Amino acid sequence: MSRADLIQPSATMKISERAKQLRKEGKSVIDMGLGEPDFTTPRHIIESACHALKDGKTFYAPAQGIPELREAIADKARTENNIPADPDNVIVTSGAKYAIYEAMQALIENGDEVILLEPAWVSYEAAVLLAGGKPVFVKHSPDFRDAEIEDFITERTKMIVVNSPNNPIGVVYTKEFMKKVCDLAKDNNLYVMSDEVYEKIIFDGKHYSIASFDGMFERTITVNAFSKTYAMTGWRLGYAIAEKEIIAKMRKIQSHSISSPTTFVQYAGISALRGDQSSVDEMVNEFRRRRDILAKGLRELGFEFAPPDGAFYIFMNTGIDSDEFSRRFLEEHYVAVTPGSGFGVSYNSWVRLSYATSTENILEMLSRLEEFLRVLK
């Protein structure tokens, strides 16, 4: 069996393809399945990419990323995240997804166990399997604030993956929970992969970078990206911060796979980090407004959902099989949502709603949901 046979196509893609097909047939489809901001990349970032192109930044870049961007990332990590990073601790990657893939390839050996908190974002499991590792799913507590990770650590455990704010549940983990993860990692000599791609999109709670906790820098791979914060999903620009030895391994893999992320895109990344940040505040305020409308509407319809502290998702319990719910909501009411079955086996009646869509669409979705509920009852 080849490694590719171990993994499934992304669950989110299947729904979105069917939604596109229905839209082509003229149906008024509302897509609540999307995992990307519905904003355009800020103007100054686009201009900086155009300028870089005109300025001849069209050649291969160093495998680890251009030094100016690595420096901007290290500065950001030190000042905003309290992570003691130098540019040598940074590798620029093609999106956070490739940083995750590369880190797994670099650190996971055949049979190593990697703890994933369930429900888990779809690509962690695939990245672990492609590296020859074994994903170990640990369910969240009923309030989604905790998980009994300690009960699942074995001699083969190598890494814990933490994602805060979380996709798909929207939770921002507390300092106490993050500290618990750090203590478990230190006591059991484990790595932590801290996926912080939604760090700026927080409405309730506070962001804590795992690598800023005492004694954690050495054992943490911090993953981040420009995709969500700066509405740059299609640019494919992300990064990892870790110990130099880990970065060196990832650099080797990168040099033999993609060579480096696109050169002129990296220059745009410098403008994103060093330039005006007001677009981020505007986007977050808009997401907060939509979150409030959606959460109120769902509450009024009687749904139970995880605390929507951040990111742009609400994870809710439909009370029926999530594949059936998603299929019928799309086929009968033209609303696309992501079934919980895509995020692990334990949340089969839950679905993820993305509010990276207009208020108008959210209100229309709520009224279609009310109609759908009448049929379901």
Ligand SMILES: Cc1ncc(COP(=O)(O)O)c(C=O)c1O
């Ligand atoms: C939790 C999480 N990590 C990583 C990614 C991948 O980000 P990128 O588009 O930068 O590869 C996503 C994108 O959906 C995500 O939700």
